Amino acid sequence: MTLVGNYARFDVEFVRGDGATLYSSSGEAYLDFLCGLGVTNVGHCHPAVVAAIASQASSLLHVSNLFENEPMVALAGRLSSRTLGGGVLFANSGAEAVEAALKLARKRRRGGNVLVALRGFHGRTYGALSATPQEAKQAPFAPLVPGFIAFAAEEIAGAVDGDTAAVLIEPLQGEGGVHPIDPSVLRAIRAACDERGALLIFDEVQTGMGRTGTLFAYEQLGVVPDAMTVAKGLAGGLPIGALICSPAVTDVFEPGDHGSTFAGGPVQCAAALAVLDVVDDPDLLVRVRDLGERLREGLRELPYVQSVRGLGLMVAAEVSVDAPALVRRALLEQRLIINATGPTTLRFLPPLIIDRSHVDDALTRLSRLA
Numbered sequence: 001m002t003l004v005g006n007y008a009r010f011d012v013e014f015v016r017g018d019g020a021t022l023y024s025s026s027g028e029a030y031l032d033f034l035c036g037l038g039v040t041n042v043g044h045c046h047p048a049v050v051a052a053i054a055s056q057a058s059s060l061l062h063v064s065n066l067f068e069n070e071p072m073v074a075l076a077g078r079l080s081s082r083t084l085g086g087g088v089l090f091a092n093s094g095a096e097a098v099e100a101a102l103k104l105a106r107k108r109r110r111g112g113n114v115l116v117a118l119r120g121f122h123g124r125t126y127g128a129l130s131a132t133p134q135e136a137k138q139a140p141f142a143p144l145v146p147g148f149i150a151f152a153a154e155e156i157a158g159a160v161d162g163d164t165a166a167v168l169i170e171p172l173q174g175e176g177g178v179h180p181i182d183p184s185v186l187r188a189i190r191a192a193c194d195e196r197g198a199l200l201i202f203d204e205v206q207t208g209m210g211r212t213g214t215l216f217a218y219e220q221l222g223v224v225p226d227a228m229t230v231a232k233g234l235a236g237g238l239p240i241g242a243l244i245c246s247p248a249v250t251d252v253f254e255p256g257d258h259g260s261t262f263a264g265g266p267v268q269c270a271a272a273l274a275v276l277d278v279v280d281d282p283d284l285l286v287r288v289r290d291l292g293e294r295l296r297e298g299l300r301e302l303p304y305v306q307s308v309r310g311l312g313l314m315v316a317a318e319v320s321v322d323a324p325a326l327v328r329r330a331l332l333e334q335r336l337i338i339n340a341t342g343p344t345t346l347r348f349l350p351p352l353i354i355d356r357s358h359v360d361d362a363l364t365r366l367s368r369l370a
């Protein structure tokens with residue numbers, strides 16, 4: 001054994017990907033309705049992303065953050081102007097983007113608490129894990145970072161006080177099982193944060209980059225955060241993360257406060273610019289909403305599905321059977337890639353470039369598992 005056993009892996013090896021299809025080492029085609037874990041939103045090996053990576057890689061791979069590089073500056077400008085209008089801080093992953101958000105919130109309100117939602121997920125590093133109130137993930141690694149308090153989402157607004165540095169919340173909880181947070185709950189949290197001078201930080205690592213049918217989920221929820229984290233689909237498969245700030249919090253960090261060797265590298269930023277060209281497209285985003293509806297409608301017809309939820313192409317189904325066993329059968333018997341976020345919860349994160357035929361194909365494969 002040469003790999004540490006921190007993952008339960010399937011015994012299938014993929015050697016090539018194209019759009020919504022992955023090809024195994026034995027030459028079989030699989031329909032990918034998971035996208036890594038919500039990463040390859042533009043499909044596998046999207047030609048524009050591949051071309052951007054190849055072109056950038058042949059001119060400049062790395063310069064460190066002692067200098068600017070053109071793709072980084074262009075990407076920051078594009079993310080900022082499309083969202084909160086302030087500065088952008090790059091990282092290499094979702095958890096690192098969350099770490100930056102937590103450090104920013106604590107520096108702004110020294111010693112302050114961070115309120116998080118039950119069922120939330122923010123990553124595996126110590127700060128991000130401390131913000132992830134799931135017993136099984138936290139318990140083996142205690143003691144965690146102090147100052148994190150978890151509440152049911154509906155109770156967060158009432159808990160915000162003068163000691164609250166920030167509320168950190170996913171507008172639609174991903175790893176926790178695709179649980180939407182009611183917009184009225186988010187509005188109440190927004191109002192409480194405004195009243196008490198706390199930051200509202202949205203973790204859009206999974207919901208961002210078109211996944212829910214708008215470029216970022218907050219756009220359709222009517223609540224604008226003070227800062228937000230983005231990662232997963234941002235660079236189409238290369239490691240990247242970003243903390244996007246509103247103008248009011250852009251100046252919290254000063255030189256020396258935070259940093260990363262690789263963050264904002266030209267190749268991943270060039271890839272992200274190419275991804276944005278694809279997903280920040282009104283026609284594609286309408287299609288994401290329509291196809292999500294079609295997928296949810298089709299899932300409701302399956303005999304083992306009890307209920308469905310989600311936004312756009314971020315969808316979960318509650319099933320009356322063992323979800324991990326069904327995921328395994330979908331993979332091995334139907335060559336359909338999905339995952340389970342819990343014992344009875346299936347999750348679907350298909351690429352955003354699919355059409356109706358892919359949705360219908362996935363539903364046909366799932367119907368054969370009944």
Ligand SMILES: *Cc1c(COP(=O)(O)O)cnc(C)c1O
Binds near residue numbers: 095175206207232
């Ligand atoms: C996946 C995820 C993270 C962690 O991202 P990594 O790149 O795995 O560190 C953080 N927040 C949310 C909402 C996520 O879905």
